[in-house]
Amino acid sequence: MSKVLLKNGYVYTKEGIGKADVLLSEDRLFLDFSENDLENTTVYNLEGKLIVPGFVDVHVHLREPGFLYKETVESGTRAAAHGGYTAICAMPNLNPPPSSVENLSVELQAIEKDALIKVYPYGTITREQKGRGVLSDMEEIAEDVIAFSDDGKGMQEEALMREAMQKAHALGKAIVAHCEDESELKPGGCIHDGDFAKAHGYIGINSESEWKQVERDLRLSEETGAQYHICHISTKESVELLRKAKERGVKATGETGPHYLMFTDMDLEEDGSWKMNPPIRAAADREALIRGIQDGTIDCLITDHAPHSAEEKSRGLSQSSFGIVGLETAFPAMLHNMVLRNPLDREEARVDRRKAKAKVSEILSEGGKTVHGAISLYRLLELMCTKPREIFPICGPKYIENGAEADIAILDLDAVYKVDVESFYTKGRSTLFSGQEVQGRVLKTFYQGREVYDSEKGILKA
Numbered sequence: 001m002s003k004v005l006l007k008n009g010y011v012y013t014k015e016g017i018g019k020a021d022v023l024l025s026e027d028r029l030f031l032d033f034s035e036n037d038l039e040n041t042t043v044y045n046l047e048g049k050l051i052v053p054g055f056v057d058v059h060v061h062l063r064e065p066g067f068l069y070k071e072t073v074e075s076g077t078r079a080a081a082h083g084g085y086t087a088i089c090a091m092p093n094l095n096p097p098p099s100s101v102e103n104l105s106v107e108l109q110a111i112e113k114d115a116l117i118k119v120y121p122y123g124t125i126t127r128e129q130k131g132r133g134v135l136s137d138m139e140e141i142a143e144d145v146i147a148f149s150d151d152g153k154g155m156q157e158e159a160l161m162r163e164a165m166q167k168a169h170a171l172g173k174a175i176v177a178h179c180e181d182e183s184e185l186k187p188g189g190c191i192h193d194g195d196f197a198k199a200h201g202y203i204g205i206n207s208e209s210e211w212k213q214v215e216r217d218l219r220l221s222e223e224t225g226a227q228y229h230i231c232h233i234s235t236k237e238s239v240e241l242l243r244k245a246k247e248r249g250v251k252a253t254g255e256t257g258p259h260y261l262m263f264t265d266m267d268l269e270e271d272g273s274w275k276m277n278p279p280i281r282a283a284a285d286r287e288a289l290i291r292g293i294q295d296g297t298i299d300c301l302i303t304d305h306a307p308h309s310a311e312e313k314s315r316g317l318s319q320s321s322f323g324i325v326g327l328e329t330a331f332p333a334m335l336h337n338m339v340l341r342n343p344l345d346r347e348e349a350r351v352d353r354r355k356a357k358a359k360v361s362e363i364l365s366e367g368g369k370t371v372h373g374a375i376s377l378y379r380l381l382e383l384m385c386t387k388p389r390e391i392f393p394i395c396g397p398k399y400i401e402n403g404a405e406a407d408i409a410i411l412d413l414d415a416v417y418k419v420d421v422e423s424f425y426t427k428g429r430s431t432l433f434s435g436q437e438v439q440g441r442v443l444k445t446f447y448q449g450r451e452v453y454d455s456e457k458g459i460l461k462a
Contacts (some may be wrong), residue, residue: 002042004451006410009046010364011400012053012381017368022051024406027449031402044444046410050364052381053397054086054117054407054445056388057327058176059151059231059255059302062088062119065106066095071307071427074114076327079305079426081453083327084409084442087118087394093152097129098122099136104144116459117447118395118407120146122176125155125164131182132156138167146392147174151231152277154180154213161217165226174227174392179213179238180278190318192265192279202317205279211237218245221252229391230254232304234278236288243297253299253391256289257326258333259432261374262343272313272320273430276304287344290374293383299391301383303330307428325428329419331411332438334380339363340439342374360413360439406449415441425459 004024011020011031023030023037030037057080063071073090080088090111096103098121111119123145124136131153138148148168155161155177168175186203193204214230218241221228233239233256245252259276264283268274292298306323313320337343340359359372368378386398397404419433445453451460 002040003038005038005041005043006051007043007045009410010048010050012050012368012378012385013401014399016378017050017364022400024446024449027406029397029400029404029406029408031400048361048364048414049443050411050413051400052084052409052411053385053400054409054447055084055331055384056087056394056396057085057303057305057330058089058300058388058392059304060088060090060327061093061304061306061323062090063307064094064110069309069427072114073110073119074116075425075427076305076307077114077116077119078459079325079327079424081116081445081447081459082425082442083329084331084411084445085117085327086396086407086409086445086447087120089120089122089146089392091151092122092124092129092149097124098141098145099124099127099129101137101140104141108144116452116461120392120394122147122149122151124148125150125175126160129153132160135160135164135167138164138171142171142173145173146394147176147229149176149178149231151176151178154178154182156182158216158220162220162224165220165224165228169224169226174229176229176231177213177217178231179210179217181209181213184209184212188318190275190279191268192281194265194282196265196268205277207235207237207281207285210278211235211241214238214241218242218250218252221245222248222250225251228252232257232260232278232302233289233292233298234260234281234285236285239288239292239297243292246297254297255300255302256293256298257302257304258330258337259324259326260289261286261293262333262337263432268317270316272315272317273324273432273434275317275320275322276306276324277322290344293379294375299383300387301330301334301380303327305426307426308430310429313430324430324432325424325426326431327426328424329431329433329438331384331442332440333433335377335413335440336438338374339377339380340373344374364413406446408446409442410444412441412443413439415439417441
């Protein structure tokens with residue numbers, strides 16, 4: 001493996017963003033090196049570009065085994081590398097579900113064979129991944145999974161969730177919960193139970209179905225001492241419950257996705273791309289989520305990347321499958337919508353995009369911590385690079401620092417362009433950002449010191 005010198009770039013460090021040269025040698029990166037270390041080195045001049053730890057997404061659906069027409073380990077990890085990710089956690093709604101050593105081995109074999117970056121599988125909480133019934137073989141699979149989740153299904157039985165938390169705690173693993181109380185739901189619910197649903201005659205998915213399970217699970221986490229992580233938070237009540245739990249010292253964390261931060265139910269259109277679970281909710285929920293991102297209540301940004309076939313997403317709001325793709329748009333959408341402007345500020349939302357390059361230059365020169373929009377660039381990188389690695393035992397550096405693992409992405413923050421779904425590596429095409437203007441392009445992704453993606457050459461296989 002040849003050495004690579006990245007010259008004149010900006011780097012994301014614990015102290016802030018500043019200029020530095022970075023040497024990649026084998027599977028490590030170095031900020032301290034001498035001329036003698038530079039023999040047989042490929043040099044890239046990165047004037048004005050930003051070097052960051054590879055992004056982490058702890059909530060991704062790779063669909064393999066069982067649903068290869070939607071996505072595979074190969075296509076999903078290619079999409080991740082395209083988006084600047086070097087580590088993702090794969091959700092367990094698969095066939096067979098990873099609830100036993102035998103079932104999990106099928107997924108592990110696919111990862112070993114085809115993953116371009118690091119993939120951590122989740123094990124299920126229940127044997128059939130249905131949120132009820134019998135617990136999975138948690139002790140037997142614990143060593144090979146990142147945590148336990150029944151994502152796609154909320155845990156319906158309190159006694160079973162308590163037992164799962166007790167076991168997970170004893171095994172040193174987290175419970176990662178999709179919170180959805182089915183007793184609160186009306187059959188056929190497809191979008192948020194709000195003004196749009198009422199105006200257009202849709203059956204709504206109410207907020208109580210999420211936050212009531214969050215409330216229960218936080219109580220159980222406090223009771224058992226288990227590490228607890230809330231999936232795709234979408235309601236203002238869930239944010240406040242997590243905030244208060246953290247104040248009490250509960251070992252709880254949470255995540256949300258770009259679509260919940262940028263849209264409300266009044267933005268909905270009669271298009272399957274707007275259908276996901278939990279749904280995009282009301283303006284007050286979006287405001288609470290943004291406040292939760294700002295004050296640290298919400299810990300990390302996820303995409304809930306959930307590809308489906310074109311046919312499955314072509315049936316409108318009521319009949320389309322739940323889920324959208326997101327690995328290839330998360331960073332540019334967040335930079336554009338949350339760092340360079342504030343979606344809660346109507347005047348700021350109309351900022352002339354021609355001023356964007358000057359604003360990026362100012363942000364970098366200030367060290368990335370000044371807030372120009374809803375959050376700082378530094379905060380965005382905490383959400384996508386650092387915090388996930390603090391919550392879960394995930395490879396890669398939390399910051400660019402001497403001797404760290406060479407899992408990195410190189411970003412051009414000046415690039416302004418419209419999202420073209422035909423450039424995606426994922427099999428899914430359903431996204432709310434198709435045709436929308438975003439800012440920030442991934443130029444290169446390195447995993448374990450090896451370049452796996454280049455914006456001009458595409459995916460680079462060993």
